[in-house]
Ligand SMILES: [Zn+2]
Ligand SMILES: [Zn+2]
Ligand SMILES: [Zn+2]
């Protein structure tokens with residue numbers, strides 16, 4: 420999918436606000452309030468008692484949830500607050516994305532699609548489940564709080580089910596403070612409704628209508644939710660890294676993560692060591708040795724890290740050195756004979772991106788169709804001459820005059836911007852329209868003719884089959900690291916780092932012995948399933964109801980993972 424243009428994004432659509440959906444939650448609470456206002460009658464005396472209980476409860480919640488709790492201005496004179504709840508994961512969790520391979524809508528009853536395909540990825544942190552409450556005057560003596568549960572990454576029916584459990588929790592002990600019990604259930608016990616301990620299956624996208632009005636679930640297609648979830652997980656992992664103490668592999672000093680540089684290869688070193696390491700190499704012109712200092716790793720350092728470590732001047736110098744080196748080994752770069760800008764050539768043809776002059780990349784003449792431009796011997800001599808004139812060696816570059824350096828710098832910038840455009844844009848294989856990929860997966864759709872195609876290989880495709888054979892991945896990963904100061908302010912300069920992902924996995928659907936609703940389980944996953952409908956716990960191997968997992972599985976019983 421090509422995603423939406425970022426200019427149309429609402430404030431709620433960016434950053435952490437996306438997962439909280441604050442405006443939508445507030446609007447729904449307002450609507451509930453307007454609808455039920457009339458029934459909300461309590462005596463003045465009872466109102467005062469409730470008011471005191473509410474005040475104490477909010478204070479207690481604040482002490483427990485700290486920064487995860489936000490107290491808003493009262494809505495129509497009622498207490499109004501929101502708590503972000505986080506599942507505490509044991510290590511990584513495997514998140515499966517369930518796409519119907521043929522894009523058929525799921526009916527739930529079809530017997531023949533029991534061999535489905537799932538896309539898997541590993542996450543360390545899941546986005547929050549957000550509980551927003553509005554306390555009416557009758558709470559807690561006669562009625563529960565108005566509430567909205569937001570989990571923008573979960574399927575809407577799951578969030579609706581959360582809401583009914585919250586209703587049950589209130590009914591168990593009516594008239595008593597309930598918000599802590601709700602929040603506690605949401606961030607602990609609710610886990611068994613959506614996942615078995617180490618895996619979570621999301622999707623497929625369904626038209627959810629008639630769900631609970633208090634439930635706000637996933638509104639976007641899964642394709643764009645998964646990358647967002649990954650960003651959330653990465654960013655949270657960085658925050659955790661920043662707040663803990665690490666040892667530098669160069670100087671063996673210990674310091675907080677915020678004073679470390681975390682590289683995409685997952686090695687990290689203290690800022691001081693990295694700064695001197697980088698500036699020495701740039702000063703000596705040994706840019707190819709600018710790799711991860713870990714001797715067994717030696718992954719190249721991403722440009723965004725270098726920019727921070729070297730400062731603007733040092734970085735500009737590094738960029739010239741490194742780009743020159745790349746250009747010298749790139750066969751498809753030509754210099755415009757008119758204005759000397761660097762251009763990308765395709766075969767012998769090149770068009771200047773600055774002055775639009777079309778020329779022959781070999782001889783520099785106006786483009787000529789057919790026929791060799793010059794004799795091979797001449798061509799060779801010419802090329803060598805060109806190289807001498809237009810491409811100074813690294814040593815020449817070091818001794819360049821300021822004027823020359825400025826010219827070089829311009830070429831470098833032009834080439835970089837050209838490369839960026841080429842990088843993010845693809846031509847529709849059907850109508851040749853240029854389509855930019857903004858976010859999401861490699862399955863692209865042409866806005867002009869509706870053709871689906873693969874961002875990676877540019878071939879026309881229909882469903883998700885293309886990504887199943889592993890030739891092209893559904894998602895492309897951009898490596899991220901932790902750099903001192905602000906977060907990556909030049910993410911466009913990050914080098915693409917392919918990260919190995921589990922990819923596609925065959926999954927089978929297992930019906931619940933009580934109600935028949937099927938759950939998806941990937942091969943190798945946990946056989947202990949919990950029905951999403953009736954919450955029956957059952958075994959995927961013997962299809963029996965499981966009362967105690969510790970007794971059912973093990974040496975004498977069923978295998979727990981297979
Ligand atoms: Zn150090
Ligand atoms: Zn490394
Ligand atoms: Zn030109």
Ligand SMILES: [Zn+2]
Pocket residue numbers: 779780781782783784787791792793
């Ligand atoms: Zn020519």
Ligand SMILES: [Zn+2]
Pocket residue numbers: 847848849850851852865866867868869870
């Ligand atoms: Zn098209």
Ligand SMILES: [Zn+2]
Pocket residue numbers: 873874875876877878885890891
């Ligand atoms: Zn492809």
Ligand SMILES: [Zn+2]
Pocket residue numbers: 931932933934935936950951952953954955
């Ligand atoms: Zn069931």
Ligand SMILES: [Zn+2]
Pocket residue numbers: 958959960961962963971976977
């Ligand atoms: Zn069993």
